[in-house]
Amino acid sequence: MPHLSLTLLGAFTIALDGEAVTRLESDKVRALLVRLALEPERAFRREALAALLWPDAAPAHAAQNLRQALYNPRRALGDAFFLVTPQTVQFVATADVDIDVWTWRRLWDETLQHRHRRRETCRHCLARLAEAVTLYRGDLLAGFTLTDCPEFDDWVAVERERLHVQALDALTWLANAAERRGDYATAQTYVRRLLALEPWLEAAHRQRKEKPRRRRPCWKRLCAIRRANRPSASRRRRCCVPCVTILSHSPGEQLSACAITFSCSLVVEWMNDRVNNTHVEEKTMSQEYYTVQICCLTRHLPLFEVAPGVRIAIFNMLGDYEVVEAIADELAPRLPKDADALMTAEVKSIPLAHAVAVRMRLPYIVARKTRKPYMVGAISVEVLSITTGAPQTLWLDGKDLSLVQGKRIILLDDVISTGSTLAGMRKLVESSGGQVVAEAAAFTEGNDPAQWKHILATGNLPVFLG
Ligand SMILES: [Zn+2]
DSSP states (O other), X not given: OOOEEEEOBSSOEEEETTEEOOOOOOHHHHHHHHHHHTOTTOOEEHHHHHHHHOTTSOHHHHHHHHHHHHHHHHHHHOGGXXXXXXXXXXXXXXXXXXXXXXXXXXXXXXXXXXXXXXXXXXXXXXXXXXXHHHHOSSSXXXXXXXXXXXXXXXXXXXXXXXXXXXXXXXXXXXXXXXXXXXXXXXXXXXXXXXXXXXHHXXXXXXXXXXXXXXXXXXXXXXXXXXXXXXXXXXXXXXXXXXXXXXXXXXXXXXXXXXXXXXXXXXXXXXXXXXXXXXXXXXXXXXXXXXXXXXXTEEEEEEEEEEETTEEEEOOOOTTOHHHHHXXXXXXXXXXXXXXXXXXEETTTTHHHHHHHHHHHTOOEEEEBSSOOTTOSSOEEEEEEOTTTOOEEEEEEOGGGHHHHTTOEEEEEEEEESSSHHHHHHHHHHHHTTOEEEEEEEEEEESXXXXXXXXXXXXXXXXXXXX
16 A cells, blocks of 8 residues: 655645655645545535535536546545545545644644653653654645635634644743753754744844843843853743743733743833733724733723614634633533533634533534535524524534434533524524533623523623713
């Protein structure tokens, strides 16, 4: 059997028996290969793949395009890697294949699941992480995009972000461990890579250089763990490696915790500068904000008038992976352990459903607001919006029915304000023969939080009147 090698971290490359494959005819074919290969346990329905890659084409035309797109890699690579039926297409996980993302996932999962006393000193985990970061040549499919396939691009963005955050964590652990054992040259290498992954740190570095009279910020000392051969400085350096993660992830309040933990007053000064600058920017934007504390993160939510004299704080976690991860960390341990699946309604709460699902190791179902042409055996429910009185329809794809029927379901939303989407999801679960066992949200909203006391949430957003 031929050996297939796929490199997806950084630029996309593909090789068969060590020879680069150049006969893949289009980016759509590459995208198809990647989509199948990153979820090898799943048999994709042809309709779903066709709609993913040709969303604007008529179903028959999209199906024809998919047939052609499937023919190309099977001719170039052989049939061993694909399980193709008239209804479904699946990547063969047991074929002779190595994919850097598969290896990354394995090393990462083994590290998280390893029972050790301290991960910074666990040589097994450090060896795994060191191997993993050598695979991380760049972000997932760096520079690869399909502008006419927004759903594919969204999926890549979520996967890319997850791997990026894992890479930051891995490099931080490795840098900490190297510093702990006095191997400053290695620590410096990992820190350089951290900075390369978080370009805004470099920008801040340049900005600081332009203001030479100001005191040098702590993180600059961090960039320069290069003073490795001066052991007397090691105590001061100790604050630096953890700071890089904190600085790169969370401007604002986490900083004081960092300062306390690592006695690093210069970090405080530097970050206060950033926070103050942020305030100035807000004032010049002449928009009002409502500030929320989400676990240890601070976010300023813009106020938006939804009716004369009624303003709400707009909470949108799309793209804000820190907030998504923080909320998932808070909600997941509070949700029933014996649930079978999560359900959410598109679109803003999807990343949260994903992050909670990963923590609970449960599947999740996305209820759609329109019927998609590729849905087969879909069911729908209609609910009236409490505020507008307008009907809202939620759709469940037939492929998801088995995840709901006879199962215990957790409903999840981003903000629960009127409860109509939640009511729709509840109805969808009940009409599919499932049972709702908990209801959760990032936030509830309204001036009577008691009405939402049955909802698990990280906080309540007020409505601003007058
Ligand atoms: Zn370990």
